Amino acid sequence: MNGAGTTSDGMDTNKNHQPIRRLTNSAESIIIYFSRSGSTELLASKIENKTNADILEITVQEPYPSNYPKTLARANAERERQDYPELNMALPNLDQYKTVYLGYPVWAMTLSHPMHSFLNTYGRQLSDKMIAPFMSEGGYGQGDSVQVVKESLSQRGAVNNRFTSALVVDGNQVDHVDKQVNDWLR
Numbered sequence: 001m002n003g004a005g006t007t008s009d010g011m012d013t014n015k016n017h018q019p020i021r022r023l024t025n026s027a028e029s030i031i032i033y034f035s036r037s038g039s040t041e042l043l044a045s046k047i048e049n050k051t052n053a054d055i056l057e058i059t060v061q062e063p064y065p066s067n068y069p070k071t072l073a074r075a076n077a078e079r080e081r082q083d084y085p086e087l088n089m090a091l092p093n094l095d096q097y098k099t100v101y102l103g104y105p106v107w108a109m110t111l112s113h114p115m116h117s118f119l120n121t122y123g124r125q126l127s128d129k130m131i132a133p134f135m136s137e138g139g140y141g142q143g144d145s146v147q148v149v150k151e152s153l154s155q156r157g158a159v160n161n162r163f164t165s166a167l168v169v170d171g172n173q174v175d176h177v178d179k180q181v182n183d184w185l186r
């Protein structure tokens with residue numbers, strides 16, 4: 001139940017390029033996502049292309065190893081201690097946005113830790129937004145991740161959120177999900 005064997009893993013997305021951060025004064029939607037090995041990032045870029053939303057990547061102080069077992073060991077230890085990673089990003093003012101597309105990989109059948117950290121740190125600033133959760137996973141589905149997003153937001157004092165259905169994509173199939181993405185965006 002840990003996604004071992006999924007071919008998408010094995011490379012931190014920011015090893016070879018700067019974190020993604022494309023912001024305008026005019027967009028009414030923003031995509032905020034974390035991706036360790038690129039699948040959620042690819043899905044985020046598809047959503048960006050289809051919506052013209054702004055886009056912001058969540059990054060952590062200490063990136064996860066590209067080595068999958070090492071990442072798993074770190075993630076397991078973090079989860080046991082509920083010790084979520086420190087972020088190294090700045091959140092822009094979100095006033096202009098009505099919709100936040102919130103993207104993450106599923107880890108251990110729940111929300112991956114950088115998104116935990118993001119919601120714990122900035123959740124309150126998502127008040128009044130429509131939240132559109134999207135995720136990539138290794139074949140075991142969304143787990144309780146959306147529930148955890150909802151709980152984290154309300155614990156951080158976010159109010160007046162509405163939620164769309166979640167877009168759940170197998171990380172190895174992101175290249176083949178354009179129709180699913182289009183249908184979800186409708």
Ligand SMILES: Cc1cc2nc3c(=O)[nH]c(=O)nc-3n(C[C@H](O)[C@H](O)[C@H](O)COP(=O)(O)O)c2cc1C
Nearest residue numbers: 003035036037038039040105108109138139140171
């Ligand atoms: C620490 C860790 C735990 C994972 N746990 C699960 C899981 O419980 N269920 C699942 O389907 N996939 C699991 N996966 C696989 C990832 O969800 C999947 O490969 C995802 O597409 C990775 O997204 P990314 O490339 O954006 O990081 C796990 C991956 C990692 C690194």
